[in-house]
Amino acid sequence: MIRCMLLKPDKSFTYGDHTLIELWQKNPSYQIWIDFDGHQQDQEKALLKELGCHSLAITDAQRERHPPKIELFDNYIFMLYRGIYHPGDDLVFDHLQISMFVGTNIVITSHRKTSMSIDKLFSEEGQKYLLKSPITLALRIFHYSCGIYLQKLFEFEEKLEAIEDKFQFGGDDKMMQEITLYQSRLTKLKRTFNYHSNIGSELKILVTDETPIINQADLHTVTDVHERIERLLSLSQMHYDICSDLVNGYLSVTSHQLNATMRVLTVITAIFIPLGFLAGLYGMNFEYIPELKVANGYFYLLGFMSFISISLVLLFKKKRWL
Missing domain, CATH: 1.20.58.340 (Magnesium transport protein CorA, transmembrane region)
Structure with a gap:
């Protein structure tokens, strides 16, 4: 499925399918958000090439699994990160690889399954960000995904505190098995957040370089996203350390x-x-x-x-x- 959000110079928005792409191509002053939601790869690849996306970036975007990254091309900033298809309890996430091509008047998002962040912002809420700039919209999609991770880490923090209190009255093998499972999940999250942290650092460098796509005007948004990623990384590390302390304490006892x-x-x-x-x-x-x-x-x-x-x-x- 291809859906589009088209912004005209009079600040009016039009929603539709791929037919809006031709209208955007004829009017350089228009801005557009093109979202590929589980689209066929051959058709998606052909359309991305038509829109000027680099073949290497398209290949990375269509891989089933690829580490998060960011690259600057002539006309686009290519970002690849792990969003969320469905957040579960106890740090269980159905991750979703999301690719974004961001130009001066275009944002292209691609994902194989429904994305919570994209569905949330493909509405009036996302319009205000596209009004500012395509890169602002892209960063807000990323920011919203990080917010879902953050909410689940806060929920886990409450559960971890309950486990700590219970541990004071004596742990058992079942509790240690549960904590070890959380350790494993936190390790995977830390690896993901490390990749995302690198993306945040690269975005700051791009702001400093003053490219046409992203410049000093976007510094506040970039900083906000980077700080949220760093908070995710520090929280996951803190929770991991607490779990390690509980395991070591149980082994000592x-x-x-x-x-x-x-x-x-x-x-x-x-x-x-x-x-x-x-x-x-x-x-x-x-x-x-x-x-x-x-x-x-x-x-x-x-x-x-x-x-x-x-x-x-x-x-x-x-x-x-x-």
């Missing part, structure tokens, strides 16, 4: 409990080793063992064994091993 158990078992073993030695000594089948002829030898041996046991228990208590 478990190790301490294991050490305490092993200490008790070691003490018991130390007590019974001399007793087993004495029992084994007098249980040997030699014909002549002098002590066996003692009338009360059995009771003497039990008394001696009791003495050894009590002495060892007292010694271990003094050493604070019990």
Whole structure:
């Protein structure tokens, strides 16, 4: 599906399909937003080439998976980032690769599935940004996607605080399995936000270079987007560190409990080793063992064994091993 938003010099907007592209081509003063939503790749590629997009950028845009990036071409700024198709709970995201070609009077967005940010701004809300400039609209689409990530991280922060409070009363293997799962998801998010942070840095450089597509007038919008990305990166890192601390704390407590158990078992073993030695000594089948002829030898041996046991228990208590 191809949908278009056309802005005329009198600040009126027209919505329609690909037929608006021909009208835009005939009127250089018009501005247009072209959105490819799950369109056939061959037709999309042909139309993008007709609109002057670079073949390498088109190839990257149509790949099923590609790291987020930004490139400056002669007539366009090409941006590729990971938007959101559907945000779930517990940091589960259905990511969506979104490509944007931004020129002086055109914005082209391409995505294989429905994009929440594009659907949100393909309305009156997006008109005010297209009125300012195509790059402002593109940055606001990116900004809105980051906002969805941010909202979900705030929701996760509340859940993480609840896990911390619960952990104070004792963790278990199920809780650690859950936290480890969150660690894995946060690692993936950090990787995505790192890519996006690079895009924000490159945008600042382009503002400094004063290209026709983006200049100092767009600095505030670029800064706003970059700060939001950096906040996402710092939040995901903070949540990851908290999860790591919880896991390390649980492992430390478990190790301490294991050490305490092993200490008790070691003490018991130390007590019974001399007793087993004495029992084994007098249980040997030699014909002549002098002590066996003692009338009360059995009771003497039990008394001696009791003495050894009590002495060892007292010694271990003094050493604070019990």
